[in-house]
Amino acid sequence: MGRLFRWFSRPLLALQDSEKAHARSLLMLRIASSNALFRGCLRLLYKPKKSLPTSCFGMEYSHPFGIAAGMDKKAEALRGWSSIGLAFSEIGGVTMLEQTGNAKPRMFRHGSDRALVNRMGFNNPGSEKIVQQLQRSGSQPIPVWANLGKSKLTPIEDAEMDYSTTMHRLWPYVDVFVINVSSPNTPGLRDLQHGDHLKGILEACIDVNRTNSEGSNASPKPLLIKVAPDLSKQELEAIVDTAIACEIDGIVATNTTIERPNQTHKVYNEQGGCSGSPLKHQSTEMIHHIYSYTGGRLPIVGVGGIMNAEDAWEKILAGASLLQAYAGFVFEGPGLTKSIVNGLHKKLKESGFESISEAVGASHRVPE
């Protein structure tokens, strides 16, 4: 199936504008997952036969691989993600207010480098419409995460109100929340990663979490922070310190980078965040550093340049408990999950580890 995608669909998609190709693929997935018979066909084609059960944030996952934020900004293909075998999905970035994002074109592909550059700018229907969409979709067979961003119109000093309002609205429908302070495409957003700004946002979200859980007699939902790959070690450590002090549940590493590979191509001249293969090592390095700095006490979700099982395994050994991809699906197609899960299965067997959680962070441990 992967070969079929590489030979036929990929060349066809390459001829289309990146954002239009993405919208068409999502529409196809939405239609294909809208009825039980088609969902069965998708499962047959793409769902991994093997499972790699793992638990994280107090939840069970059939394997560690999910869809990254930005892929399903409007939560429109929720049934599709489980049908093609993903273990969890992340919707959004959702902002409090509806917004159209930056002017088009704003998403660019570099096929031979397997790289994307985007400056979407949080185009999304806003928290109120997303709630309606989640209500229409009903309960899902896999955990649904939500990525929260700040509305462009909201001034930086009101960021905590923006994030916490979105969280409050989405709370009953979402299993895990990711505070995204690392998108390079909203002016000033990355400044929120630091000092009092971050603490203020986290405290406001923790408050909303507590109120909602008490009000509904349910447990609080896991709350994660997503960081940029362009932070210095000191900046990253300061964020991790704040996360631990606020009892945040985990870190998503990483968002897209503002750096570019050392070569010229018109795609790399575009403004925005770069993802895919050129991001792989930078993001794995961040995972390494967070894991060693915390002694593995803070679960890490690894994302950035995962194109195959080898890349996924590298991030697990570096310290990632769960994994996500965006660019990998663009360049490898919907068969990516199956090939990664099968490949990880093989890696586990070869390495002698009993489970994924045993392998997490193994590159930090000296063999006896």
Ligand SMILES: Cc1cc2nc3c(=O)[nH]c(=O)nc-3n(C[C@H](O)[C@H](O)[C@H](O)COP(=O)(O)O)c2cc1C
């Ligand atoms: C078009 C596009 C839109 C994205 N939108 C978001 C977003 O809204 N929120 C977020 O946290 N990350 C967003 N991302 C970043 C991805 O979730 C991911 O962190 C990044 O692409 C690195 O993973 P990859 O190399 O597998 O693509 C977006 C990425 C792309 C390519």
